[in-house]
Structure formats: structure tokens, C-alpha cells
Amino acid sequence: MSEKASNKDDKVVSAERAYSKRREAIQLFFSNTQGVVGLILVILFFASALFAPLIAPYDPYQMDIPQRLSGPTRAHIAGTDQLGRDTFSRVLYGGRVALKIAAIGVSIAFSVGLLLGMIAGYGPRWLDNTLILVFDTIRAFPTIVMALAAVALTGPSMELVMIIVIVIAIPGFGRLARTNTLAIKNHEFITAERSLGAPPVTILLRHVMPNVIGPLLILAAMDVPVVITIEAGLSFLGLGVLPPTASWGTILNEGYLVIRDTPWPVIAGGIPLVLTTLGFTFLGEALRDVFDPKLRKDK
Amino acid sequence: MWFYALKRTGLALVIVSVAILLLFSLLHLIPGDPVSIALGPRATPEIIERYEEKMHLNDPLVIQFFIFLSNALTGDLGVDVFSERSVARIVGEQLPYTLVLAVVGLGWAVLLGIPLGCLSAVRPHSLLDRITGVISVGTIAVPSFLVSIWALLIFAIHLNWMPVIGAGEPDDLLDQIHHLILPAFAIGLGWVGYLARLVRASMLEVMGENYIRAARSFGLPQRMVIYRYALKVAILPTITLIGIGFGHLLAGAVYAEIIFARPGVGKLIYDMVMSRNFPVIQGAVLITTAMYVFITLIADLIVAWIDPRVRESLQ
DSSP: OOHHHHHHHHHHHHHHHHHHHHHHHHHHHHTOHHHHHHHHHHHHHHHHHHTHHHHOSSOTTOOOGGGTTOOSOSSSTTOBOTTOOBHHHHHHHHHHHHHHHHHHHHHHHHHHHHHHHHHHHHSOHHHHHHHHHHHHHHHTSOHHHHHHHHHHHHOOOHHHHHHHHHHHHHHHHHHHHHHHHHHHHTSHHHHHHHHTTOOHHHIIIIIIHHHHHHHHHHHHHHHHHHHHHHHHHHHHTTSSSOTTSOOHHHHHHHHHHTTTTOSHHHHHHHHHHHHHHHHHHHHHHHHHHHHOGGGOOOO | OHHHHHHHHHHHHHHHHHHHHHHHHHHHTSSSOHHHHHHOTTOOHHHHHHHHHHTTTTSOHHHHHHHHHHHHHTTOOOBOTTTOOBHHHHHHHHHHHHHHHHHHHHHHHHHHHHHHHHHHHHSTTSHHHHHHHHHHHHHHHSOHHHHHHHHIIIIIIISOOSOOSSOOOTTOHHHHHHHHHHHHHHHHHHHHHHHHHHHHHHHHHHHTSHHHHHHHHTTOOHHHIIIIIIHHHHTHHHHHHHHHHHHHHHHHHHHHHHHTTOOSHHHHHHHHHHHTOHHHHHHHHHHHHHHHHHHHHHHHHHHHHHOHHHHHHHO
């Protein structure tokens, strides 16, 4: 057999191996009940947020004072709030706010954290120490309290919530990216690239990044509920997304004010928060079990 | 150990300094006149003049910062411009309420979470282990402010078992305890799950170690092996978590205090944010941050002191 042909065979074999590995991972994931439940909840979250205008039975801002504070009825399956707005429709639209903040917040924190983490891991020692100090300092702050102070300055807004969420989430991604970069930094293929004269930027983007990005994706899944909870919490205090915008936090806020008259708004506003948290936590844990057996919790 | 302790303490000092710097910038970084921001639109010219003088606002910024810093380090956090009372005293009055809430909240979580984790690690896959697993995930998934709202709804409004708001009569200890139960339950609930999970995982890891197997093969009773040898090592990560947890509760008490209308530092900061009373916000945030940093520092030092492996890995 010529050398060329054997090379080709090798390629076929390795492609087959990669394929079977992937199939094995998918099988492993779907044999994990928690993971499947998580995936379903996460899909539900995305679908209900994206298609809210199609699913919602009412306009979330349409008031109907005579029908105010009603419990669940056939017309309003989650009841109505103090202005007679349909709570179910508001919850669906609230999911859009949660999705927006989670998607933008987590992806920016992910990118910045990944970049800073790789620089810390690959760059000179002093830069590493500085970045680690910055990460640790951010993590050592009581976040809610600092968020309150920030709101006191600028007034509540969705942009501020976004900034708070990003600042809080960056250190987690940065630390993880740094650890993984350190672990592969002195592998032969990196040393080879370096000795061939590849600039650091190429090495980081082409060779380091694909190897450190996996665990960060799992962390991203687990960070989504954290971000959503911060948004809901601040909005509940009246310091995040402001009424009349429907967000899970504002629904809880308005529901809290009428809690003695009707329990339904605080029940309906809280359930999606719990389900989304459960969904992303289950999904993240299942993904970790499948892709990162080293981190796997004892079973 | 000393090297580590110094390094860790240094980090804590850096964090507190950053916090002081941030809080100082609070009044100066934002656009606008710091006086009108601090005093609000209601201030009269006399108040403004007095305030400028008192806060050294006519001095250069660097000097102002050092005055602020040295005052903060000596415990002088300034004066609330409206009531003319010392900020340190205002915060000091609210602090005990928050501390009691955080201690009781974390306390019941520790007392329940650690034994649960232990028992489920001793008999993995038993019924108790499964129930604990479900409870852990369930409690972690409900954010603490939601637990507070739902607990208020169920136990105070619907069942009417607990008082709805306040901290109870100042002289009546029983009444105070009665008012403490729901908020403490609400902020501790999530930590039961966290602690149980962590203790279980770390116990299972330790139970597989050689020295535990050796202790067993010497015929030591199971109870002794578990509680004298395994738990002693398995508890270490928990101490770190309890330190972090206490700091979190201190800050997270904001929600419980607002929802149950209890006095406390969290409620104080919230009210001051609403009325834009900056000197008090500065002081209260600084004290909370410093306590949080101090508690996590103590937890880390305790772990390094108990566990030689941590010490060595850090050197």
C-alpha cells in the first residue's frame, strides 16, 4: 500500500472514531434523566420567550380594570394583576427580558473572561498575577450590596443590570480559562508552533482557544440561572427593569404589593424562575458528566 | 503557613481598599456636583456651604481621598447630613438585626445540611440519599428572595402561623424569636441543599482513601471511623463554604429584610438608595463589604491552619 493510501485510511479511521465518540456522548447524555429533563426545560424557556407574541393569549399591557386581581379562570389561566392585565401573557413576555439579559450578559462575560483568562494563563507572570488579583477582588465583593450602590448612583435601568451581571460573571470564566490554558501551555504541539515562529495571537486563537472553550460552555449554561436570578431580584426591588415592562422581577414586585389580596401573581411570577434555574442546572450538570469525566460527581 | 496568612490578609486589605476607593468615587466619578448629589434638591444654600466645609470639598481630590481613607480606618464614616447623626452609629444600630438573622439562618442550615450530607454519604443510593438529593436540587433552584415571598405567602398570610412584618417587640424575646423564624428559614433553605451536597461529595471522596480503609481493617467501629476520621477531613471544604455562605447571607439579607419589613443593614441600604442618602449608603456598604471580606478571610485561614495539604499546595 502506498503511503498516501495509508494516510487516507488513517483519516477515515480517525473520522469514524470521532463520529462514534460523538454518538457515544449523545447516548450518554440521553441516558441521563436529569439531563433530558433539563434540556426540555431549557427548550421550553427559549421557545416560550421567542414565540411569546404568538403564544400569549392577551397583550401583556392591556388593562382590564373590572377583571383585576382575579384568580385563574378559563379566560385568564394564571389570573390577572392589579390592573387586570393577564398574568400568563406577562410571564411569557417576562421570559423575553430574562432571555435577553442572559444571552447578552453571559455571552459578553464569556468572551471577555475567555480572552482575559487565556492572556493570564499564557502571558507573563506579572500580568497573570494582576488579572488574578482583579478576578479575586471582584469575587470578594458582596454583589447585591455593590449593585445597590451602583443603582443609587445612576438610577435603575436594564443596561445597568446588564453591566452588573457581566462584571459579576467575568471572573468565573476568566479563572477557568486561565487554569485550562496553563494546563496545555507547555504541550508539545504548542511548543512546536512557537518554535516555528507563530505569533502569540495565532497560538491563542488557533490552538489554545479550541482546547479551553469546552468547560467554559458548561459554565455558561450554569451561569444563565445566576444571571436571570440577579435580574429578577433587582427588578423585584424596583432597581432593575422598571414597570410597566413585564419581567419576572416586576411581576413579583407588583404581586408582592397585592399579596394579601391575591396569591396568584407571586406564584405565577416565581414558577418560571424556578423551572429555568432547574433546567439550566440539570443541563449543565449532565453536560459536565458527559464531557468532563474528571469533574464528574461520584455516582 | 505564615506566608500564606500574610498573602491572604494582604488580598483582603487590597479588596477593602478597592472598596473604599470605589465608594469614595461614588460621589466624584459621576457627572454633576457632588454636593447636590449628596444633599439632594432640597438643600438650602446654608446647608450646602456647611456641607462643603465639613466634607473638605474645597480641598484637592487627593487630599479629600486621604481624609476619607483615614477617617474610614479610624471608624469615622461621616455624618448623615439630614439627621446630623454619625453614620457609624446609624449602621451600628441596624447591624445586630442583620447579624442575628444571618447567624440563625446559616446555623439551622449547617445543623441540618451537614448531618444530611453525612448520612447520605454513609449509605449512598439509599432512600435517604435520594430524598436528600431531591431536596438539595430543589432548594438550590429556588432563589432566596422567592423563598421569602412564598414563605410569607404560605405561613404568614395563608396559614397565619407567623407574624407578617417587623422584628417583634424590643423587650419581648419570644416575640422577637417568633418574628425571626420565617426570615431565617427563607435565607437558610438554599444552604441546606448546598451543604448537604458538598459534605456528601467530600465524604465519599474521603471514605475511599487508604487511611480510612486502614482504620476499617484495624476493626475500628464504623461510627468512629466515620465521625472521628472521615468527617474531620471531609468537613474542610465545608468550612470555606460556610465562610462564603455567611458573607453571602449578610448581603443577601437585603431581600429577607425588605420582604419581611425587618430592620437591618440591608433594609437600611435599600431605604437610603431610595432616598438617595449617599453618606449613609457609603458607610453601610463599606461596613458590609469589610465584614464579608473579613469573614471569608477567617474561613480561609482556618482551613489552611487545619489542613496541611492546603498549606503545602499554596507554597
